[in-house]
Amino acid sequence: MKKRMVIALCSAVLFTGGIHVYGQINGKLRGTVTARDSRDNNPLAISVNEAEGVSVAQAQSFLAEQLQLIPGRDELRLVKTTSPYDGIMVQRYEQWLLGIPVEHGGYTVTARNGLITAATGHFYNTSQSAGSARPVLTSEQAMSYALKAIGARKYGWEQGPANPATLPPLNRVTSRKPEGTLVWIENRISGLGEGQLYLAYKFTVPTLEPFNMQVIYIDAANGKTLSRTSLMRHVTGSGASLHSGQVPLETTARAGGFVLEDKLRGTGIFTYDIRNNNNPAMMVDFTSTSNTAWAGPAVDVHWASEKIYDYWKSEQNRKSFNDLDSPILSMVHFREDTTAPWGNAAWIGYGMVYGDGSDGVSPLVSLDVCAHEIGHGVCQFTSDLIYERESGALNEGFSDIWGAVIETWADPLEQDGSPKKHWQMGEELATSPMRDMKNPKLRGQPDTYQGENWIPTTIADCPTPDLYTNDNCGVHYNSGVLNHWFYLLTEGGSGTNDNFKQYAVTGIGIKKAAKIAYMTELSLAANADYSACRTASISAAKTLYGNCSAEFKNVVRAWYAVGVGVLDTSCAPGPTSIADVQGQDEGIKVLNNPFGERILLRYNFNQAGTADIALIDASGRVVSRAAPRFAAGKGDYTFDLGNVYLSKGWYMLRVTTARQVFSQKLVKN
Incomplete structure (x- = not known):
């Protein structure tokens, strides 16, 4: 039997040394690791002080040192350089092993004025591999x-x-x-x-x-x-346009008439009629003998595609969805099942399809929906976030962000002159919007990480992602957390989240927030989760606006507001989650979540002392409490809940010591 080709990664450890670990080039400290992979302890994020003077030209040697690459085996190949703004550069490196690419492995480096400010990504540790790069099958x-x-x-x-x-x-x-x-x-x-x-x-x-x-x-x-x-990404759920009134269109004259082809932008914007079919071979041109009498959903799609192209080029210095000026292809009157109208729209890996609506929903061709779909194309050619679990929720969230941003930029007013509700997705299509970024709970989404309406994403809770049976483990629901983060970062707000944490965020405006979002999307690894997104966005704010800027601090505050990370605005990224806190001096880990009659804790304390342990229900009431004394060092503790009756649902565990406060969301089964 041929030897199985497997790369074994290092096993995870509960408590690491310090989370701040330094790499060296030429014997000098160059970077601070701010997040590590719990499985193999590899860096997920590295912050670099510009005073260290690490040139972007040194990026490959910098990463090789930080990630401890094995010469002749491990490679990081530069695959893309993006310069969205003056003086700003993002380089994306792809991981290769034995001359073969590693899917979802790689790193991005951000730089300002030629000096590295941060590096983020996911690098698979292959040091224990004895595998071969020779396939058994053809x-x-x-x-x-x-x-x-x-x-x-x-x-x-x-x-x-x-x-x-x-x-x-x-x-x-x-x-x-x-x-x-x-x-x-x-x-x-x-x-x-x-x-x-x-x-x-x-x-x-x-x-x-x-x-x-x-x-x-x-x-x-x-x-x-x-x-x-x-690769199919659903929304779920001059001519006369349906949603934006009379709009200008770029068309092409052909055979005594006109077709919806814009050849002035990039390599073209093409809008086709797929004629109530699902086979692209059936599509034909939309034609008109008059260039001022266009009407119907194709007008919305063609005009929206033009405005979306203009936004990305003028505001983010990006040429089309892939930054290569590839043509934008749209197919209107699409039906997934040719016997019935389709109430949806989707990015399909190389273009968009738009249905005519169903069940009270008008054709899905509003500007925010079109921007959402092309936003999936942008994601595919930047971070390429895997469309499942948390990375899939981020994928959906970024598309909603671009829907709101581009609608605000290109078409902020309704036809009657009133402001559009740009924080609502698809509000023009039916009596109720698909999603609400200002108040996600109104549309059944969470506004707090793992809070109310959160769809569990673990393998135990969602073993097999499926687009139709479980929404790929909640991608259209859990995106509400990123949506609300962006809303708060833009507009500001204060209140108490589902973790019973009070927050206050000062808005920085949609233009600055959009730049931070785009830099974040450029920097993320394909399998990024919310923790990684927080880290990358903080690095983006630091690179764009400075380490102690108001923008930097409010990025942190907005993440705290939606339950991701601690409230640390001390000009450093800080820990993102309880897992990151465990990598510092002290830590608490819950061993049984969901819990039953007791909660099992594993701790690591530098100093002996008494801790206050409280279990808090959804109303904010303490339902059980203990005050044990812990010895210094590592150990286990059982928090017995006694005879207290607890209904099924979510609770907050809070452990307060003389040095820190730990909190974690738990579920009672």
């Missing part, structure tokens, strides 16, 4: 496993366009049979969190029945599916 054999796993009734290459040369190049992907590429990847089906890398074939598979664009990874040793995700 690409063709792996493809047969992939098609069996997907099980579609019809694939894109089985009914391609009659004349693909007449269509935009990106559309030809739907008629092309995929070829496998070798990568290393974690087992995201059953082994997420185990920290092992497997050699796999990666395929991007277009399907027509059902309509989708899927990325699937097949183990190169045995044909098992290691990961599977959809």
Whole structure:
């Protein structure tokens, strides 16, 4: 039997030394590690003082030193450099192992005026690997496993366009049979969190029945599916436009009439009629004999695509969704099931599809919805956040952010002159909006991390992400936390969150907040969670506005308001979560969450002393309390709840010592 190709990562430890660990170049301290991976202790974020003078030209040697790369085995390859603003640079590096790329592994470096300010990412530790880069299966054999796993009734290459040369190049992907590429990847089906890398074939598979664009990874040793995700990103849930009145359009004259093609922006903006179908081969041009008589949802889509292109180019120095000025392709009158109208819109990996609405929802072509969908394209070509669990919620949240930002920038007023409700997503499509960034709970979303309406994302709670059965473990729900963070950062606000924490945030305005959001999205790793997003956004604020700036401090305050991180505005990123606090001098870990009749704690205290332990219910009432005395060092403690009756639901555990206060959200089962 051939040896299985596995990369084993270092096991996790509960308590590390200090969270501030320094790397060296030429014998000098150069960076401060502000977050570490709990599995292998690798740095997730590194802050660099500009006074150290680490040039961006030294980025690769800096990362090699910090991440302890093994020469001849580990590589970080520069794949993209982005310069969104004057003096600001973001470099994205991709991790390679034995000459093969590592999916979701890599690092980004941010710099100001040529000096590194921060580095963030996820680097897989491969030091214990004895694996081989030689596959057992051929690409063709792996493809047969992939098609069996997907099980579609019809694939894109089985009914391609009659004349693909007449269509935009990106559309030809739907008629092309995929070829496998070798990568290393974690087992995201059953082994997420185990920290092992497997050699796999990666395929991007277009399907027509059902309509989708899927990325699937097949183990190169045995044909098992290691990961599977959809590139389809749903909203859920001059011509006369439906939502913005009379608007100007760039069109192209053709054969005695006009078509919805804008050839003045980038390499083109193309808006097609897919004629109540789901097969791109069926799409045709929208035509009109008069260039001033355009009407219907295609007008909204074409005009919105033009305004969205203009925003990204003028405000963020980004050319189209991929920063390569690729054409923007939209298909209107799309139906997932050709027998019924489709009440949705989606990014499909290379363009957008827009349905005509259903069940009281008008065609999903408002400016904020279009900006949301193209925002998914921006995400795909920046951080490429995995569309499941917390990273998927961030993916959705960033798209909502761009919907609000671009609507405010391009079309802030309703047709009657009243201000648009830009903090509501899709408010023009039906009597109720899809989401509300100002008050996410109004639409069933959480406004606090792991608070009310939060959808559990752990493997135990959501073993297999699925777009249709569990919303890929809550991506359209848990995005409310990022949405509310952005609202507070922009507008400001005060109150008490679901963690019973009082907060006060001073708004910095939507333009500055958008710059921080974009820098954050440029910097995140594909598997980032809310903790990583907080760290990256703080680094972005530091790079853009300075380490002790008001913008920096209010980024921290806004995250505290939504339950992510501590309220530390002392000009350093500070710990993000209870897991990060455990890496410092003292720590508390709950061993049984959800809990039953007792709560099991593991502690590490530098000093002996008495602690106040309180369990608090959702109304803020202390329902159980203890005041044990702890010895210095590590140990376990059982917080017995006695005869107190506790209903099922969420509670807050608070442990107060003479030095610090620890708190964690718990669930009673």
